[in-house]
Amino acid sequence: MSRGGRGGGLLIAGTTSDAGKSVVTAGICRWLTRRGMKVAPFKGQNMSLNSFVTREGAEIGRAQAMQAQAARVEPTALMNPVLLKPGGDRRSQVVLMGRPVGELSATDYHGGRREALLGTVLECLEELRATYDAVICEGAGSPAEINLRRTDIVNMGIARAARLPVVVVGDIDRGGVFASFFGTTALLSPEDQGLLAGYLVNKFRGDVSLLEPGLEMLRGLTGRATLGVLPFRHGLGIDEEDGLGVSLRGAVRESALTAPYGEDVLRVAVCAVPLMSNFTDVDALAAEPGVVVRFVDRPEELADADLVVVPGTRGTVKALAWLRERGLADALARRAAEGRPVLGICGGYQILGERIDDEVESRAGTVAGLGLLPVRVTFAREKTLARPVGTALGERVEGYEIHHGIAEVSGGDAFVTDPAGRRLDGCRVGAVQGTHWHGALESDAFRRRFLTEVAQAAGRRFVPAPGTSFGALREEQLDLLGDLVEEHADTDALLRLIEEGPPAGLPFVPPGAP
Numbered sequence: 320m321s322r323g324g325r326g327g328g329l330l331i332a333g334t335t336s337d338a339g340k341s342v343v344t345a346g347i348c349r350w351l352t353r354r355g356m357k358v359a360p361f362k363g364q365n366m367s368l369n370s371f372v373t374r375e376g377a378e379i380g381r382a383q384a385m386q387a388q389a390a391r392v393e394p395t396a397l398m399n400p401v402l403l404k405p406g407g408d409r410r411s412q413v414v415l416m417g418r419p420v421g422e423l424s425a426t427d428y429h430g431g432r433r434e435a436l437l438g439t440v441l442e443c444l445e446e447l448r449a450t451y452d453a454v455i456c457e458g459a460g461s462p463a464e465i466n467l468r469r470t471d472i473v474n475m476g477i478a479r480a481a482r483l484p485v486v487v488v489g490d491i492d493r494g495g496v497f498a499s500f501f502g503t504t505a506l507l508s509p510e511d512q513g514l515l516a517g518y519l520v521n522k523f524r525g526d527v528s529l530l531e532p533g534l535e536m537l538r539g540l541t542g543r544a545t546l547g548v549l550p551f552r553h554g555l556g557i558d559e560e561d562g563l564g565v566s567l568r569g570a571v572r573e574s575a576l577t578a579p580y581g582e583d584v585l586r587v588a589v590c591a592v593p594l595m596s597n598f599t600d601v602d603a604l605a606a607e608p609g610v611v612v613r614f615v616d617r618p619e620e621l622a623d624a625d626l627v628v629v630p631g632t633r634g635t636v637k638a639l640a641w642l643r644e645r646g647l648a649d650a651l652a653r654r655a656a657e658g659r660p661v662l663g664i665c666g667g668y669q670i671l672g673e674r675i676d677d678e679v680e681s682r683a684g685t686v687a688g689l690g691l692l693p694v695r696v697t698f699a700r701e702k703t704l705a706r707p708v709g710t711a712l713g714e715r716v717e718g719y720e721i722h723h724g725i726a727e728v729s730g731g732d733a734f735v736t737d738p739a740g741r742r743l744d745g746c747r748v749g750a751v752q753g754t755h756w757h758g759a760l761e762s763d764a765f766r767r768r769f770l771t772e773v774a775q776a777a778g779r780r781f782v783p784a785p786g787t788s789f790g791a792l793r794e795e796q797l798d799l800l801g802d803l804v805e806e807h808a809d810t811d812a813l814l815r816l817i818e819e820g821p822p823a824g825l826p827f828v829p830p831g832a833p
Contacts, residue, residue, distance in 0.1 A: 326448040327817040330478045331519075332458035334489040334499035339521035341382040342800055343488050343549070344457040348390040349801030350810065351453055351817075359451040360386030363440035364401040364433070364459060364473040366411070368596040368633050372719040376704045377417020378402060381599060382457070389797045390455075397443045401436055401472070403428070406594065406633050407681065415439070419702050434470040441480055448481075453817050456483060462515075463506040465832055475511040484516040484816040486546060492522040497533055501828070504541050508832040514821045517546040519808065524551045542826035547808030552799065579609025581782030585774055587612045588624035590647055592638035592667070596631040597721070600664050603760040604628075606792050607770065608784045618650035625777035626660045627651065629667030631757065635696075635724065636681035639670045639688065648689055655691045660750045660773045668745065668753030669696040669724045679723050692746045692753055693730035698723045707756065709735035709743040712768040718756030720744075726755065735759070750776050761789045 331347070333340040344360055351358045365380035372378055377396035387394035396417035403411040410422045415436070423432060447454045462474035462485070470476075478485050487503055489496040500518050507515060518537070523530065527548050534545045579585075589601050591614040598614075605612040613620075621627050629651070632638040642648040651671075654661055663671040672694030675686045679698040688696070705720040716735060726746075734745020734754040745754035760766045767783040774781040804810065816822075 326451045328454045328483045330456040330483045330485045332462045338490045345386045345389040346800030346804040350804040356452040358390040359447045362457045366403040400443045437472045463503045484821040488519045505828045520548040522551040577608040580784035582780040584609045585781040587626045588615045589628045594634040603789045618646040621650045629663040631665035635666040636683045663753035695727045696724040711735045714764040716762040716765040718759040
């Protein structure tokens with residue numbers, strides 16, 4: 320602890336969305352944890368469809384759950400007090416302290432409601448700082464969004480209120496990183512600039528010595544040092560919040576296909592539905608040697624797939640209409656008739672059913688589903704948030720539930736059962752199956768049994784590798800992030816900022832905020 324029992328803090332901001340704030344924050348959390356410090360992540364406000372359920376049943380951004388894992392602590396609602404889940408009509412569901420409290424347009428939210436939440440955000444931050452040695456905060460977008468500064472509760476708004484030093488991350492792989500660093504600094508007010516202590520270059524490829532003259536010139540222009548140049552590494556796009564990290568018509572992340580354990584590969588096509596949520600559900604499939612996972616949006620791309628996944632979505636009825644408009648609904652029906660595997664997860668499970676009654680999410684009333692499973696779904700105003708455990712294909716499986724839809728199942732077999740064999744969730748009819756449980760595929764033994772079934776149905780000589788542990792692979796990724804920080808950042812300078820706060824005398828870079 321520093322400052323008389325109050326933990327230190329640091330805000331990781333970015334020149335843009337997807338500059339690498341989430342993974343850098345995770346890397347700093349893992350590095351500090353390995354030093355023996357008790358660390359917590361924090362993001363005051365998060366806009367994401369990729370969420371997670373904590374042990375106490377609170378919904379938070381999945382990036383913060385990943386950062387908590389990096390810090391080896393249990394995630395809580397304190398780590399992400401405000402979560403915005405975009406929906407249709409330019410409106411977002413507002414999740415406050417893990418529970419939905421309503422839907423707001425961007426105009427309504429930025430017109431006063433957001434500013435009113437600053438007190439709650441700061442209270443959560445202070446509670447964490449009273450408990451942990453350090454709290455590593457993640458900003459959102461850019462701190463230089465001058466149109467939003469007055470109501471900011473995630474970037475300089477909390478940095479100013481809590482006197483947090485700020486380090487700005489820039490993605491050099493995009494180009495323009497020097498202009499982005501300088502412009503970000505120069506668009507902040509003098510008071511905000513007094514907290515901006517340095518920069519971190521992310522995703523650098525090549526010889527650092529070629530970059531150093533530019534870093535020195537940047538220091539001369541701004542009076543601030545670059546505290547590290549983190550090299551580009553494949554496969555570190557874990558649990559993003561703003562997007563898939565790749566084109567929706569491409570392979571999952573940047574991961575290269577590992578050679579199959581058996582004689583064949585297994586091809587998985589994921590329908591890139593609108594408002595896709597928790598796309599990380601398929602990460603565990605992509606981690607299996609020999610499994611090729613791609614996001615697709617055309618019916619012909621389902622033809623050679625051994626498994627088609629209809630993922631979760633914040634707009635079930637909208638996604639259903641999209642599948643029909645693009646011909647994907649007919650392609651899914653043909654697959655079902657041919658006995659070829661289809662898996663629906665959460666909203667995707669609801670789409671596969673017979674009927675959807677929705678007066679909550681889309682307010683569309685009664686809509687016919689694809690009719691591939693004997694399931695009728697009614698949307699409830701209360702959201703189901705849970706961390707269930709059960710048995711599937713004879714193996715223990717864990718998951719988490721985030722949905723308004725309540726399923727009434729009138730046939731088929733259960734997807735997950737309790738120890739007595741009673742249905743806990745989901746439905747299976749032939750090769751078509753669905754579940755409300757996110758994260759089920761992260762259970763290694765179940766995933767291997769499931770993929771073995773898929774391979775048999777597809778006639779593939781694919782064999783799941785017996786030793787693949789998704790949890791261990793995630794730990795390796797988090798350790799690699801910690802290594803990048805430890806080996807390529809000025810860790811002494813970062814520690815000083817965390818323990819001592821913003822340095823005095825940081826120069827003003829004109830023109831400042833208008």
